[in-house]
Amino acid sequence: LYVEHPLGEEQSVPLTREQAHYLFGVMRLGPGAPVALFNGRDGEWLAEVSEAGKKGGVLTCSSQTRPLRMPPDLWLLFAPIKKSRTDFIVEKAAEMGAARIIPVQTEFTNSERIRQDRLQAHAIEAAEQCGGTFVPEVGDLHKLDRMLADWPQDRQLMFCDEAEAGSALRLADGGRGLPWAILIGPEGGFSDRERARLSALPFAHVVSLGPRILRADTAAVAAMTLWQQALGD
Numbered sequence: 668l669y670v671e672h673p674l675g676e677e678q679s680v681p682l683t684r685e686q687a688h689y690l691f692g693v694m695r696l697g698p699g700a701p702v703a704l705f706n707g708r709d710g711e712w713l714a715e716v717s718e719a720g721k722k723g724g725v726l727t728c729s730s731q732t733r734p735l736r737m738p739p740d741l742w743l744l745f746a747p748i749k750k751s752r753t754d755f756i757v758e759k760a761a762e763m764g765a766a767r768i769i770p771v772q773t774e775f776t777n778s779e780r781i782r783q784d785r786l787q788a789h790a791i792e793a794a795e796q797c798g799g800t801f802v803p804e805v806g807d808l809h810k811l812d813r814m815l816a817d818w819p820q821d822r823q824l825m826f827c828d829e830a831e832a833g834s835a836l837r838l839a840d841g842g843r844g845l846p847w848a849i850l851i852g853p854e855g856g857f858s859d860r861e862r863a864r865l866s867a868l869p870f871a872h873v874v875s876l877g878p879r880i881l882r883a884d885t886a887a888v889a890a891m892t893l894w895q896q897a898l899g900d
């Protein structure tokens with residue numbers, strides 16, 4: 668179970684109404700029942716139910732069962748698409764172990780707005796599902812141009828572009844160990860201006876994901892898999 672509260676030996680963790688409903692109403696747990704907790708910072712802890720009520724309750728931590736496992740320093744930048752597909756991208760990025768997930772507005776991005784809190788909740792759920800101890804941060808919608816203007820010095824960018832026929836990720840020289848970001852465009856792809864700008868950046872590596880045009884959500888998963896294979900741990 669994900670909680671926001673700090674975790675540690677003998678630490679009491681108060682539950683929200685929703686958490687109490689889930690543990691005591693849905694899962695039918697009672698006092699003394701064991702629960703595994705994580706908060707994205709302190710690893711996984713074994714706790715037991717010390718107070719159970721309809722509107723709340725308290726768990727008490729006993730011992731740490733797993734240390735915090737940080738993911739590789741990988742960001743996923745993607746242009747938000749239809750709601751359900753955007754949810755899918757966030758969920759899969761959290762499962763694949765992205766450290767940050769950043770929706771970006773490009774020239775051809777249709778959705779001007781995202782629900783950051785909803786997407787963050789999806790990332791938490793995905794981390795819970797796959798037994799992670801870390802929760803990636805989902806950013807607010809950033810303008811791609813502005814992000815590129817303030818780009819961190821040594822972070823490499825895997826710029827996925829279907830126009831780049833045939834150039835797979837080539838990282839022989841020292842890509843491992845560096846921080847990376849993957850960039851996936853919107854359904855309409857990148858504009859010529861964006862393409863020219865991105866291709867000229869010294870930290871950008873233009874990459875093809877194969878000869879077919881993939882949907883943006885498929886492309887995000889394919890790119891993370893490719894990155895994982897070439898550079899991940």
Ligand code: SAM
Nearest residue numbers: 827828829851852855856875876879880881886
């Ligand atoms: N502009 C295209 C069009 O309308 O024909 C489609 C863009 S595609 C649906 C969305 C994004 O997925 C692209 O901007 C790119 O980042 C990524 N993508 C899809 N297929 C790809 C491929 N074969 N190689 C690299 N990137 C790809």
